[in-house]
Amino acid sequence: MPRYFFDVQDSVLHEDDNGTECADLRVAQSAAIQLSGEMLRDTPDGFRASAGWIVRVRDESGRVVFSLRLQAEGAASAETGLH
Numbered sequence: 001m002p003r004y005f006f007d008v009q010d011s012v013l014h015e016d017d018n019g020t021e022c023a024d025l026r027v028a029q030s031a032a033i034q035l036s037g038e039m040l041r042d043t044p045d046g047f048r049a050s051a052g053w054i055v056r057v058r059d060e061s062g063r064v065v066f067s068l069r070l071q072a073e074g075a076a077s078a079e080t081g082l083h
Contacts (some may be wrong), residue, residue, distance in 0.1 A: 004028040004065070005058040006035055017066050020062075029066050036068055048057070 003019040021054045022028040039053065050070030059065050 003060050003061040004031070006060065007056040008035075008039070009056065016058075025065055028057050032066060032068050036070055040070070056065060 001021040001023060004022050004025075005019040007016050008014045016071040020028075020031065036053070036055050039055075042046060052069060055068040055070075056064055057066040057068075
């Protein structure tokens with residue numbers, strides 16, 4: 001099974017050195033979306049305080065095969081507690 005690496009960038013790039021085996025790219029994309037949801041659930045204040053996050057999925061050769069950008073806009077989201 002191919003191995004995919006899930007890097008997260010907020011103010012710093014956090015590279016995934018271990019990777020995760022996924023059946024194919026579609027499964028890796030789903031895993032990136034799930035990871036994003038977990039990050040939002042676990043650290044909503046960190047997300048609102050940042051310029052956003054990028055989850056970047058690399059294949060075994062290091063090529064970026066999928067990126068997911070999460071970004072909040074407007075002061076209303078922080079004031080209303082939207083997360």
